Amino acid sequence: MRIVRAALGRALLLAVLWWALTEGDSSTWTYGAVIVPLVTASTFFLLPLRTTPLRVVPRALPAVRLTGWFLWRSVLGGVDVAVRSLRRPVDTDPVIVEHRLVLPTSGSRVLCANLSSLMPGALSVDLHDDVLVMHVLHREMPATDQLDELQRRILAVLEA
Numbered sequence: 001m002r003i004v005r006a007a008l009g010r011a012l013l014l015a016v017l018w019w020a021l022t023e024g025d026s027s028t029w030t031y032g033a034v035i036v037p038l039v040t041a042s043t044f045f046l047l048p049l050r051t052t053p054l055r056v057v058p059r060a061l062p063a064v065r066l067t068g069w070f071l072w073r074s075v076l077g078g079v080d081v082a083v084r085s086l087r088r089p090v091d092t093d094p095v096i097v098e099h100r101l102v103l104p105t106s107g108s109r110v111l112c113a114n115l116s117s118l119m120p121g122a123l124s125v126d127l128h129d130d131v132l133v134m135h136v137l138h139r140e141m142p143a144t145d146q147l148d149e150l151q152r153r154i155l156a157v158l159e160a
Contacts, residue, residue: 006049011040062156069153070115073146077120081137095139099147101130108154115154116147 014036022028084091103109113124113132122143126133136143 003044003049007040007044010043011036014039014043059157059160062153062160066153066157069149070119074119077122080141081120084138091138093138093140095136096125097134097136097143099132099134099144101132101147101151103130103151103154104158108158112147112150112154115150119146122146 015032018028018032018036022032101109101112103112109127109130109132113127116122116132116134117124121137121141123135124132125135132147134143134147
């Protein structure tokens with residue numbers, strides 16, 4: 001029963017991937033009907049079923065929280081940027097902000113800089129040791145507060 005559940009789960013995941021890669025084109029499903037089962041079978045050779053139950057990694061929950069928060073902030077920021085761009089005159093007052101990071105390693109600081117660049121309204125310009133230089137779309141945007149919250153969430157993942 002376990003292998004059937006695993007096969008169905010893998011096949012479903014691969015079918016969704018096939019649908020996404022073919023952009024939902026129904027004419028390709030004849031190929032997909034052959035490819036998906038073949039690839040599903042090959043996954044059992046590459047990734048056999050585990051004999052021991054999978055334990056949740058302690059960092060998984062903080063990482064999921066970070067991802068959810070990041071996606072939510074991206075949506076809110078995207079709406080804010082869209083509203084600003086539609087107003088006449090356009091509501092921007094760009095500013096360069098320097099902010100000291102409290103993250104312990106250079107890798108975590110680079111992650112913070114990259115994630116902050118993906119959030120609407122802010123762009124990482126430079127990273128000098130523990131100081132992040134950012135371009136912010138409007139000086140009233142809470143970029144430093146958002147950056148502090150991002151750092152707290154990255155620290156939660158690192159310390160888990």
